[in-house]
Amino acid sequence: MAHLSRIKIAARLRPRINGEIDDDSVKVIHSAGSSATHGSFVSVVNPRDTTQIFKFPFTSCYDQSAPQDHIFNNDVKPMIDVVFQGVTVTIFAYGVTSSGKTHTMQGTREEPGIIPRTLQSMFSRASLSARHAQLSMSYMEIYKDEVYDLLVDRDNAPKLPVRENEQGKVFVANLTTESITDFTEFDAIYARATKRRSVGATNLNRASSRSHAILSIHVLVPDSAHGKTLIGKINLVDLAGSENNKLTGNDPSRMAESAAINKSLSVLGQVVHALNLNQPRIPYRNSKLTRILQDALGGSSVGLLVCNLAPGVKFRQDTLNTLNFAVRTKNIENKPVVNEQDDRPALRPYKLAAKVAPPAVAGPSRPRPSMVPVPRAPRTSALGSLAGFQPFIAPPIEPKIEEQERLGGLRAGLTEDEIDARIAKAVEREVARRLEERERQREKEERERLSHQQDNQRTRSKSPKKEDISLPSGVLTPMLKRHKDLDDEVRARLETIEDKLHVIFLTVFNASAANLTGIIPGIANPASTSQPTCVHQYPRKNSGEHTLLLRGRTLKRETFKPLSTFIAKQRLTFPTTSS
């Protein structure tokens, strides 16, 4: 079973900038003997009661003096090991505008942030490894809920669609991926791409990011000893700042951007909330941001959320919002998996049909399949514990029959018994699948039939009232006759029953079927060649009436009009059979 991994939270309080007034409303406290990663917490003075303090303990808390390398070494570096084991890691910076997200992720030339340090570390790891890991990158931004490729010129950048593959993994279609061989190459591409990112000045931050930026570094680590390649990925996400329009002084066009930013962040909050409550429906689809980050939120990746905080009473409410979001996020549980691709050569299709219907005369030996390498589907397996990361590789999932055929058949090196067992299993599964499919189809047809029937009844009950409540006297079913005030729906139902059974109830005075046959010309359906027969007759108490149940293939209520008219006119009186 996959191990659960909670999203790790790091809080970072930035120093004062541009003559901001500092006060004690937000502080990072390291209790005696504690470090950033142990026993520290963020304290915020309660805005409603300044004698109270809210405490927010997180895995890591960094104060204003914390250098960039401190954060990287404590929280990010251990995750790079995980990426090289074939796991997806997502690190995202969250916080209000100007709280230091870009500084933390990107940093400056003098103080490089998480992104450049991660790349340097990955390249040095790749070059040290004898396994020749290959790195590549993609970089996108989400601006006003549309996705753009930052690796192509903005003029040519179309809006990219977000799709889902057969395994339910969400991806951005047509996003460029460039291979990168060293840090210098990465840095040149990244610098060019970052210039394309949508930024604009607000009162709080002259270079405010107006979009969410997601940089993904993919790594392929061949493992020839086991005939596979591990597929790792790290997503480095610099979210746009959650905005307080009173503080940012946005003009109308900025307000529209701001609304889109706030909406996607609010959906992010809703997703986190729904995950916390274990709700059956998580609103990932309500914004592109959450859709793309789906795997990092309750999915199969490992996550780190860096909460950036701005100091001072001016930002206190935003700080509390950010910290409350972090508290909810830290309860989210992911189930990390190892992504890998099987590189072992597969075989040409083994004649499955021959196995399903074995040859009449079994020969002493069967033909050995020839070895022809074909591409294999990537697979995932459950991740073991993250601490001391020992991935557990689940046994390969057996492909379906069609898949086996597509992949080129059964694997080399299997004994005949193993091949037999696999074929038997595959056939068994296929039969079960078809039975299930048939059952589903049957249920579907039944549902359609019922709904069709209900529609019919609704239509009938809505159709204008037939003049004939006044159906010719004696041709109404006993119920209809007894209850003249029957509502349309019951009437319609009775008529449906009559139609279906090819029967009609005929009420006559003082007469039975035997008396009527041959005496009343209309007993035979005048419009039909088939004679209706009387299948039952019910003498009615103390009334002299008989109700006859007539049955005939082409029986129609209208065709009895002449008969009923005849009866009505003649006021016939016959002896009843019972008398």
Ligand SMILES: Nc1ncnc2c1ncn2[C@@H]1O[C@H](COP(=O)(O)OP(=O)(O)OP(=O)(O)O)[C@@H](O)[C@H]1O
């Ligand atoms: N830890 C830090 N040390 C020194 N300066 C910092 C630190 N954090 C942030 N700053 C400075 O604060 C300012 C705002 O930071 P930054 O641009 O990173 O904020 P942001 O959260 O990314 O804002 P936005 O959401 O508007 O993009 C910048 O001038 C940055 O250099």
